[in-house]
Amino acid sequence: MSRPPGKAPPKFRRYSPEVRAQMLVEAGLRVLGRGGITAFTIDNICAEAAASRGLITHHFGSKDGLLAAVYRAAYRPVLDSLDDAGTGAPDLGELIERSFRPDNFTRESLNIWLALWGEIAVNPQLLTEHRKLYAAYRATMEGAIRRAAQAAGRRVEADRLAVTVISLVDGLWLEQCIDPSVMTPAEAKAACLALITPVLGPLGVAGEGNGTGPNS
Amino acid sequence: MSRPPGKAPPKFRRYSPEVRAQMLVEAGLRVLGRGGITAFTIDNICAEAAASRGLITHHFGSKDGLLAAVYRAAYRPVLDSLDDAGTGAPDLGELIERSFRPDNFTRESLNIWLALWGEIAVNPQLLTEHRKLYAAYRATMEGAIRRAAQAAGRRVEADRLAVTVISLVDGLWLEQCIDPSVMTPAEAKAACLALITPVLGPLGVAGEGNGTGPNS
DNA sequence: ATTGCTATTGTACATCCGTTCAACAGGACG
DNA sequence: CGTCCTGTTGAACGGATGTACAATAGCAAT
Numbered sequence: 276m277s278r279p280p281g282k283a284p285p286k287f288r289r290y291s292p293e294v295r296a297q298m299l300v301e302a303g304l305r306v307l308g309r310g311g312i313t314a315f316t317i318d319n320i321c322a323e324a325a326a327s328r329g330l331i332t333h334h335f336g337s338k339d340g341l342l343a344a345v346y347r348a349a350y351r352p353v354l355d356s357l358d359d360a361g362t363g364a365p366d367l368g369e370l371i372e373r374s375f376r377p378d379n380f381t382r383e384s385l386n387i388w389l390a391l392w393g394e395i396a397v398n399p400q401l402l403t404e405h406r407k408l409y410a411a412y413r414a415t416m417e418g419a420i421r422r423a424a425q426a427a428g429r430r431v432e433a434d435r436l437a438v439t440v441i442s443l444v445d446g447l448w449l450e451q452c453i454d455p456s457v458m459t460p461a462e463a464k465a466a467c468l469a470l471i472t473p474v475l476g477p478l479g480v481a482g483e484g485n486g487t488g489p490n491s
Numbered sequence: 492m493s494r495p496p497g498k499a500p501p502k503f504r505r506y507s508p509e510v511r512a513q514m515l516v517e518a519g520l521r522v523l524g525r526g527g528i529t530a531f532t533i534d535n536i537c538a539e540a541a542a543s544r545g546l547i548t549h550h551f552g553s554k555d556g557l558l559a560a561v562y563r564a565a566y567r568p569v570l571d572s573l574d575d576a577g578t579g580a581p582d583l584g585e586l587i588e589r590s591f592r593p594d595n596f597t598r599e600s601l602n603i604w605l606a607l608w609g610e611i612a613v614n615p616q617l618l619t620e621h622r623k624l625y626a627a628y629r630a631t632m633e634g635a636i637r638r639a640a641q642a643a644g645r646r647v648e649a650d651r652l653a654v655t656v657i658s659l660v661d662g663l664w665l666e667q668c669i670d671p672s673v674m675t676p677a678e679a680k681a682a683c684l685a686l687i688t689p690v691l692g693p694l695g696v697a698g699e700g701n702g703t704g705p706n707s
Numbered sequence: 708a709t710t711g712c713t714a715t716t717g718t719a720c721a722t723c724c725g726t727t728c729a730a731c732a733g734g735a736c737g
Numbered sequence: 738c739g740t741c742c743t744g745t746t747g748a749a750c751g752g753a754t755g756t757a758c759a760a761t762a763g764c765a766a767t
Binding site: 286287289316317318328329331332337338 | 723724725728731
Binding site: 310311312313382385386389390392393395396397402405406409435436438439441442443444445446447449450453454456457458462463466467469470471473474 | 526527528529598601602605606608609611612613618621622625651652654655657658659660661662663665666669670672673674678679682683685686687689690
């Protein structure tokens with residue numbers, strides 16, 4: 276018996292646990308990006324992943340288990356951007372360049388991080404994960420700042436300055452994601468550099484003369 | 492019949508609509524601060540306000556109506572801090588001083604703002620409100636920066652710098668609220684000033700070294 | 708006191724939530 | 738062809754959620 280032409284519903288698809296887990300994590304990420312933590316429900320996620328309702332419990336134990344996995348998945352790209360595979364630690368200009376890539380400046384990523392930060396307050400395990408990422412971010416930034424200061428022949432408190440620069444980058448990201456009409460990612464980067472260069476001297480950033488005019 | 496001594500439940504309390512509305516808004520604020528948007532439910536809010544389940548619908552039409560009111564209530568203190576009653580516009584040092592007051596640096600206020608920012612994505616009306624506040628904030632900051640630059644005899648792009656300084660302040664606030672172990676509010680203020688002074692010159696900020704002012 | 712107005716209450720209801728679980732389907736191996 | 742094994746399904750359940758609504762209780766005016 277041939278299948279009716281209009282409908283071809285493959286009701287049963289079998290994947291390896293790793294593949295299926297990743298499918299669910301990515302679906303969770305999309306759902307979170309679209310509607311925030313309120314939309315992060317079993318029904319929404321499973322519909323997004325084209326899976327049945329029982330699968331999240333089966334693969335992650337509970338919805339919170341999936342959320343923890345989503346958390347780690349959201350962190351990975353950030354961690355990956357912190358070190359170049361093989362070529363060593365990125366310098367400050369490169370670090371800032373990456374931070375202001377337009378793909379990060381989306382409403383989706385804002386929704387994801389608002390939800391995850393909100394969960395930190397409830398789930399202490401996530402706070403631990405957050406600290407791991409933050410420590411890595413801070414150490415990388417501190418090293419980059421130290422090298423930049425040395426190259427410019429300046430003395431700075433690299434450890435404190437690292438925290439400040441991270442806050443500045445995140446703050447610019449936050450404001451721009453909440454209301455994109457405030458500025459473009461390129462303007463945000465220029466604004467960031469405008470505050471850093473008086474302290475560290477000019478950085479060799481590609482496309483630096485974007486908003487500030489050709490010469491002084 | 493005299494009331495039993497152990498229990499005195501006044502089941503029926505009557506308030507004017509304005510008073511009751513404010514009670515519900517404040518209860519909503521507390522609930523939001525305690526558990527984020529997930530805890531913002533009819534049952535939680537009414538229990539917190541010691542009111543019955545029907546009251547939110549009666550006074551605000553729906554739960555979203557209450558959330559909009561909560562939104563406005565959360566904005567008011569920020570707006571109030573932007574101008575001194577009678578004495579004119581605050582200067583830059585005063586503005587920064589207020590931004591880093593420890594009462595703002597709490598998990599509760601973080602939860603509130605994470606929830607509200609998340610709602611902006613869904614409710615366009617809230618985006619309009621947000622822009623009103625941001626415009627006021629930005630204008631005040633721009634004026635303060637322009638006066639500070641003039642006093643220091645420096646030339647700056649006050650409009651762009653205002654956006655940057657706001658982002659820096661908010662970024663420091665965000666990082667510190669997510670994980671208070673990163674720094675204290677006083678350190679956050681110092682870090683903020685460390686990035687601003689190279690551009691604008693030293694600001695006459697009261698309590699720059701954590702002195703609360705002379706005795707009297 | 709009586710009446711009218713309205714803030715308030717608590718139940719009812721339809722929907723949605725997360726989790727459990729028995730049954731099922733597709734390979735792998737003999 | 739038969740038999741495990743395991744990923745998958747979808748119904749079922751108890752509980753929570755937002756709203757509607759009829760009944761109730763205080764308060765002011767008469």
